[in-house]
Amino acid sequence: MESKKILVTGGAGFIGSNMIQRLLDLGNSVVAYDNLSSGNKAFIKNAFRYQNFRFVEGDILNKQLLEELFSDVKFDLVIHLAANADIVKGMKSPWLDINIGIIGTLNILDVMEKHGVKNIIFSSTSAVYGNASELPTSEDYTDRGKALPVSSYAASKLAAENLIRSYSERAGLGYLIYRFANVVGNNYSHGILIQMVDKLSKSKESLEVIGRGMQKRAYMLVDDLIDAILHTYDKGLRDEVFNVSTDELLSVDQIVRRITDKVSENCVIRYTMDTSPLLGDVVETYISNQKLKNTGFSYKHESHQAVDITIDHLVERFKL
Ligand SMILES: NC(=O)c1ccc[n+]([C@@H]2O[C@H](COP(=O)([O-])OP(=O)(O)OC[C@H]3O[C@@H](n4cnc5c(N)ncnc54)[C@H](O)[C@@H]3O)[C@@H](O)[C@H]2O)c1
Numbered sequence: 001m002e003s004k005k006i007l008v009t010g011g012a013g014f015i016g017s018n019m020i021q022r023l024l025d026l027g028n029s030v031v032a033y034d035n036l037s038s039g040n041k042a043f044i045k046n047a048f049r050y051q052n053f054r055f056v057e058g059d060i061l062n063k064q065l066l067e068e069l070f071s072d073v074k075f076d077l078v079i080h081l082a083a084n085a086d087i088v089k090g091m092k093s094p095w096l097d098i099n100i101g102i103i104g105t106l107n108i109l110d111v112m113e114k115h116g117v118k119n120i121i122f123s124s125t126s127a128v129y130g131n132a133s134e135l136p137t138s139e140d141y142t143d144r145g146k147a148l149p150v151s152s153y154a155a156s157k158l159a160a161e162n163l164i165r166s167y168s169e170r171a172g173l174g175y176l177i178y179r180f181a182n183v184v185g186n187n188y189s190h191g192i193l194i195q196m197v198d199k200l201s202k203s204k205e206s207l208e209v210i211g212r213g214m215q216k217r218a219y220m221l222v223d224d225l226i227d228a229i230l231h232t233y234d235k236g237l238r239d240e241v242f243n244v245s246t247d248e249l250l251s252v253d254q255i256v257r258r259i260t261d262k263v264s265e266n267c268v269i270r271y272t273m274d275t276s277p278l279l280g281d282v283v284e285t286y287i288s289n290q291k292l293k294n295t296g297f298s299y300k301h302e303s304h305q306a307v308d309i310t311i312d313h314l315v316e317r318f319k320l
Contacts, residue, residue, distance in 0.1 A: 001230050005029045007075045009060055009108065010082035012039030014189045015123065017047075018222045019079060022230070024050045031073060033066075035059040038085065043187045060104035063111070070115040077119040080108055085190060087127070087153045091280040094152035101156025105163055113171040119238075121229060124161050124179045126243065126287045127154035136288035139179070139241045151280030161241070174238035178229060181245035181287055184310040185222035192252065193307065196259050197314040204264035204320075210272050213253030217285060218245045221306035224299040231297045243287040248303040255307060262311050263320050 006023055010016045011032025016039065023030050029052040032044060036057060047053045058065040060082050083101055084090050090097040105122075112120065129137045130148040141147055142158065149155040167173045184193060199207055228244050260267045277283050301309070
C-alpha cells in the first residue's frame with residue numbers, strides 16, 4: 001500500500017495510531033478522522049511531522065463534516081476503525097454501539113458511494129461469533145447462521161459487516177473485513193493488561209483479579225495485525241472476511257503472572273472466584289487463522305511475546 005490517499009476513522013486510537021504511522025512510512029497521504037472520545041492526540045504526535053498527514057477532529061455521526069471532507073479529498077481507500085471499543089459501556093448504553101457502530105458505518109458507506117470511493121477495510125471482532133459451539137471458529141460460522149453475539153458491541157459489528165456487504169452490491173465497493181482477536185502493543189489503551197498494570201501502579205503488594213483466572217485468549221501484536229491487513233490488501237484480495245489471531249492461548253492467570261514477574265514478584269494475587277462471566281463477555285474465544293495463513297501470511301510474535309512487549313510499554317508509560 002503506497003502513494004494512496006487514505007482516510008483512517010478512529011485514527012487517534014490504539015490501532016489507528018499504529019496504522020497511521022505505518023501508512024505514512026510507506027509514503028501514503030493520510031487523513032485521521034477521530035472525535036477523540038477514547039483516542040489520544042499524543043498517540044499520533046509523530047504523524048504531525050509528515051506533510052502528507054492531516055488530522056480532522058470529528059464524529060462519524062456528523063455527516064455534514066464527512067461530506068465536506070470527501071468533497072475536499074478524493075480518497076482511494078477508507079480504513080474504518082472508529083467504534084466504541086468499550087464493551088461494558090456499550091452494554092450499559094446499547095445506543096452507543098448502535099449509533100457509532102451501525103449509523104456511523106452507514107454514514108461512511110453513504111459518503112463513499114456518493115463520492116465514488118471504492119475500497120474499504122473494516123475492523124470487526126472475534127466477538128461476533130458469541131459463545132461459539134465450534135472451536136477454533138472459522139469465518140464461515142456466521143454464513144451458516146450460527147453466530148449469536150452476546151454484546152451490543154458485537155451485534156453492531158455484525159450488522160456493520162452486513163451493511164458493508166450490501167454496499168458492495170449496490171455501489172461496487174471492494175471490502176476487506178477483519179475479525180480481530182485481542183490486539184496489544186504500542187499505545188494499547190484498554191483491556192486486561194492495562195487494568196492490571198493500572199491496579200499495580202496504585203499498590204504493588206496485592207492484586208485482585210475478577211474471576212478464577214482460567215479464561216483463555218489469543219493476543220496479537222498490533223504490528224503483526226497491520227502486517228496481516230497490508231499483506232491481504234496488497235495481494236489484491238477483495239470482498240473477503242478474515243479472522244486475525246495468533247495460535248497461542250494464554251489464560252488470565254498466565255497473563256497476570258507475566259505482569260507481576262516484571263513489576264512486583266512478591267505481589268499476592270487474589271482471585272474473586274466469580275464464575276459468572278461479565279455482562280457482554282464471551283466465555284471462550286478461539287478463532288481459526290487458517291484462512292489468513294492460506295494467503296501466505298505468517299505473524300512474527302506469539303501471544304506471550306506480544307504480551308511481554310506490551311507489558312514493557314506499559315511499565316514505561318506507568319513509570320513502574
Ligand atoms: N483492540 C482490540 O483488541 C480490538 C479487537 C477487536 C476489534 N477491535 C476494533 O478495532 C477498532 C480500533 O480499536 P482500538 O482498540 O484501537 O480502540 P480505540 O478506542 O483505541 O479506537 C477507537 C477510536 O475511534 C474513535 N471514535 C470512537 N467513536 C467515534 C466517533 N463516533 N467518531 C469518530 N471517532 C470515534 C475513538 O476516539 C478512538 O480513537 C475498533 O473498531 C474496535 O472495535 C479492536
